[in-house]
Amino acid sequence: MLIKTKKEIPSSEITPANVYKNRRQFLKGSVNIAFGAGALGAGLISPSALAQTAGLRGRAPTEINLAAKPDWLVAKVGNRNAPPASAPYNTDEALTPFQDATNYNNFFEFGNGKGDPASKARDFKIDPWSVEIAGEVNKPGNYTLEDILQPHTLEERVYRIRCVEAFSMVIPWIGFPLADLISRFEPNSNARFIEFETLYDPEQMPGQAARTSSLGWPYKEGLRMDEAMHPLTILAVGMYDDILPAQNGAPLRLVVPWKYGFKSIKSIVRINFRRDMPNTAWNDYAANEYGFYANVNPQVSHPRWSQSQERRLPSGLFDRRIPTQLFNGYAEEVAHLYQGMDLRTYF
């Protein structure tokens, strides 16, 4: 009779009865199984996945994650003009709740999960903050945030913001037209593009230290000068009656509502006026997927997903997606900037 050793039993012949043949060995083995399962479980739970699920719980805090709120900035935001919802650039659509706007963010400097910016940005330092103005301007230099903001009166702008991932929000920003800032620094005739840069500080922004990141740091974005000068383009320092939370790009960010959200660069430390088109973070990562213009356009799909519809957040499980509008519904105001341009080629 052929005696089969335990090792040589082919997998297709295993029956549960084997488990119960040798009790003592099985008891010893069960401890090993638990250990093995634990080790396997530990190895399979990746930090990025946990981080992403952390953003799912609606119980996340609503604090704004700053080390300190400068009084002068709070006062300035408090003194803003609040035009009625019918004002030219404002929409009267329902606002996204503050809780959602501050706990569901793509700000990979803090991590890749939607909840990471809110949970990882702790005691983010916005004071002191300086912005370098550089390039083709008559008045370059390093300016403090106070100097940057001092001459401008803030106003409320209620904009739609559409992420390239096909979700959107409606957010009441508090800021001022970028055009007003630009004219202060007197760009010369060579300035055809404007480039922005985000803070680089891996200690405060742990995502910048990650080795498996898709983006390069610091984050860079840019606009053509006519896009930058458009009245819809604003620099924002607040939202929902208060100064910007860390997770939303404190203390200073761009908002360009007719483009995908990744163009609205956060936590700006440098503004550079250039003759030529700047490199931008997402374009550097995947030029065939993220163009320089990144105008919201339902007809031009992202190579990997359609852009014809979006989920307006917060959305219920059975809520219908809404159709995406050309230029995010701002076509009347901005379509003329792209007259004669093939929006598929220049995406």
Place this chain on the structure above:
Amino acid sequence: MRTGILIKPIVFILLLLPALYYSYAVYLALTGGENLLGPDPAQALALVTGEWSIRILVAALAITPLRYLLNMPKLWNYRRMVGLFALFYVSLHLLVFLMFLLQWQWLDIGREIVERPYITVGFTAFILLVPLGLTSFQLAQRKMGRNWKKLHSLVYGINILAVLHILWVVRSSYFDAVLYGSLVLICLGYRIMRKYSPSVRKFAVLK
């Protein structure tokens, strides 16, 4: 008393826990209770069902290498259960996609499957997993003989398709693709080396 008799039900319940938790979260979301899924619940569910699918899929793949490396034949008793749970979570992932993300718009669904490579490979992985699930029982094993092993060796292709799916969905971080891709390659590498190398066949961490 065979205390070992409790292990299988415990492992079963552990594998079921994520599905139970998210079912509860969906129930809360639909009845206006506490929001556990965030403002974009469809996306969140797609993400978590996908995460659990790949974890359990890779776990099923790792059982045979572990059985040899740890010299634990009993591990094979869990392979079917873990494999079927993988099919279960993959089915949930597909259901979330069809029901909540594409909302049963069949024209869109057909177009998405054909036009989006990451969906094509993901859907193919699911389609291939179904016959494995259907033939996972002992009756099928006996009736198919050697063909059973051939059919079930598809699990390697399925895992590779799943990793490709993850890679193609990447927007921000390569961590998951690297992690699961490495685990799949290690399992596959081990099986190949085992086939051709007697020293690998003899090697075990535990005796």
